Amino acid sequence: MNSEKSGYSGLQIGLHWTIAVLVLFQLLFGESMTTYVDAAADVRQLSSYEQTMESAHYWVGLSILLLVFVRPAVRLFVGAPKAQSTMPKWMAFASRTTHVLFYCLLVAVPVSGLLAFYVWGWMGDIHGWAKPVFIVLICVHAGAALFHHFVLKDAVLRKMLIPARDPAR
Numbered sequence: 001m002n003s004e005k006s007g008y009s010g011l012q013i014g015l016h017w018t019i020a021v022l023v024l025f026q027l028l029f030g031e032s033m034t035t036y037v038d039a040a041a042d043v044r045q046l047s048s049y050e051q052t053m054e055s056a057h058y059w060v061g062l063s064i065l066l067l068v069f070v071r072p073a074v075r076l077f078v079g080a081p082k083a084q085s086t087m088p089k090w091m092a093f094a095s096r097t098t099h100v101l102f103y104c105l106l107v108a109v110p111v112s113g114l115l116a117f118y119v120w121g122w123m124g125d126i127h128g129w130a131k132p133v134f135i136v137l138i139c140v141h142a143g144a145a146l147f148h149h150f151v152l153k154d155a156v157l158r159k160m161l162i163p164a165r166d167p168a169r
């Protein structure tokens, strides 16, 4: 079952980048759903482009929610890379905290979106806060990955680009 590996499997890498691209899509085009909510309030017809973007926001958001549960399952069965032993404690802590915050957001944001859509419209305001929070976290996370690669010149970013040999799948 769960064992320490030297890197991520192709499946884990694929999931990471798929979720990252889907989140970026949501952040770039999230306003499409606000347009839908405003149009419904003003009893205005949406253009076909607006309708497509609204339903894209819905389905991409649901896909993220689904995929985020596949990740820990894969981690449990395939294993996870061991933390670099040379990494200072504070750095390992910061990295773990960022990852946990990502997982919390990846569940809380689609759930708040669903609640805003179906139950409590006011939740939309809270849901909208996902944008700045995600942007800050992505900058910290991607910045750290690039710092590891270009300044510390270690294997952290490569681990998320090239599948390890030892994972089973």
Ligand code: HEM
Pocket (backbone or CB within 6 Å): 023, 026, 027, 030, 031, 032, 033, 034, 037, 057, 058, 060, 061, 062, 064, 106, 109, 110, 111, 112, 113, 114, 116, 117, 121, 123, 124, 125, 127, 128, 130, 131, 134
């Ligand atoms: C990780 C997934 C998601 C992200 C990153 C995300 C992001 C966003 C963003 C940036 C906005 C625009 C907020 C603004 O105008 O300032 C928005 C609006 C909205 N999203 Fe999402 N969303 C996600 C998933 C979902 C899901 C699954 C639903 C379910 C239906 C949903 C429903 C809504 C609604 C109803 C609004 C309009 C809120 C309002 O203006 O009252 N979202 N979303």
Ligand code: HEM
Pocket (backbone or CB within 6 Å): 016, 019, 020, 021, 023, 024, 071, 075, 080, 081, 095, 099, 100, 102, 103, 138, 141, 142, 143, 145, 146, 156, 157, 158, 159, 160
């Ligand atoms: C929306 C965008 C992103 C999200 C939601 C995200 C989320 C995550 C999460 C949750 C992990 C922990 C994986 C685990 O062990 O379970 C992770 C790892 C990682 N991410 Fe991202 N990520 C995003 C974008 C990026 C970008 C743009 C880069 C590179 C520039 C990047 C590079 C990495 C690397 C190198 C790791 C491995 C860290 C390690 O094992 O110590 N990520 N990411």
